[in-house]
Each structure stands twice: as C-alpha cells, then as structure tokens.
Amino acid sequence: MRHRKAGRKLGMDSSARKAMFKNMVTSLLLHGTIRTTEARAKELRRYADRIVTIGKKAPSITQIDALEGDAKQKAEAARVHAIRRTRQWVNNDDAVTKVFGEYAERFRARPGGYTRVVKAGRRDGDNAAMAVIQLVEAFEAKEPEEAVSETEPEDVEVAPEGEIEDDEAEA
Numbered sequence: 001m002r003h004r005k006a007g008r009k010l011g012m013d014s015s016a017r018k019a020m021f022k023n024m025v026t027s028l029l030l031h032g033t034i035r036t037t038e039a040r041a042k043e044l045r046r047y048a049d050r051i052v053t054i055g056k057k058a059p060s061i062t063q064i065d066a067l068e069g070d071a072k073q074k075a076e077a078a079r080v081h082a083i084r085r086t087r088q089w090v091n092n093d094d095a096v097t098k099v100f101g102e103y104a105e106r107f108r109a110r111p112g113g114y115t116r117v118v119k120a121g122r123r124d125g126d127n128a129a130m131a132v133i134q135l136v137e138a139f140e141a142k143e144p145e146e147a148v149s150e151t152e153p154e155d156v157e158v159a160p161e162g163e164i165e166d167d168e169a170e171a
Helices: 012-029 038-057 059-068 069-087 093-106 160-171
Strands: 034-037 114-121 129-135
Touching: 012 038, 012 093, 012 129, 034 038, 038 069, 038 093, 038 114, 038 129, 059 069, 059 129, 069 093
Parallel strands: none
Antiparallel strands: 034 129, 114 129
C-alpha cells in the first residue's frame, strides 16, 4: 500500500521526473496546450496550477506603482520572491513573463483549476492512453475565426468557356 505517498513515479527516478515536469510546465505555459500521456497530464496539473497561483497572488506592476514608501518596497520584494519561486519550475523567460502578465490577469477571479485534461485516445505503437492538457481559458478568450465559405471568391474572374477554347487552339 502507498499510504501517504503523493504523486506518481512514472517509471523514472526523482531527478528525471523533476526535469521532465519542469520542461512540461514550461511548454504548457508557452503554448497553452500540450499532448502527452494521461498519467503525465494528470500529474502535470499539480505543478502548473501552483505556478499560475504564484503568479496570480504576486502583486502586479500597476499595484506596485500605486504604492509608496515601505509598502512599495515590501510589494516589490514579494514580487521578486514570487518570480524566483516560479523560475524554479519554469525554464523560459517568456513563460515567466506570461505567468506574471497574461495569465495572472486572466485567472485573477478564478479560484483554481486553471488546466483541463481531455482524453485523446490511444497512441500508436504502445497503446498508451493519451491526453491533451490545456489552460482553461486560453482558447475560450480568443475570438472564433470567420468561417471560410466554400463558394467561389468574388475577386476571381471566371473566363467564359469560349475564350478558354480559343486560347488552347492557338497554342
């Protein structure tokens, strides 16, 4: 029995597992969605949600600018501490910027559960259960693209049939 043993081992030692999750969290924060095995995706939720929560709780730059004196200094120190904690799990500067900018604002009112795991069938080869893990509001916030019509575009000129036959006869 595995009483009081949190987390999955995923068939690797702790240092390899930690490195894998650092890379996966970074990729998830950069791209908004990744495809991996179901067990890895479920375990990745723990780390990704913690990182987003750290970014959300840290004071924003606009909040810091509104403060003065000792309160401003404490808020700046809290932000630096949060950034350093995030850098322990995120390997990319662009991802850290997204955490403290875009994701912090997007998830400000959300109490938790920033990721979604969707089952994606089985992998060819070893038949492993696959899943897509994505940030919840990453795709809901974007505007849907206009549907491309299947009819002919209005800009294209269609030559009458007689002209096409005349051109082929000359050639």
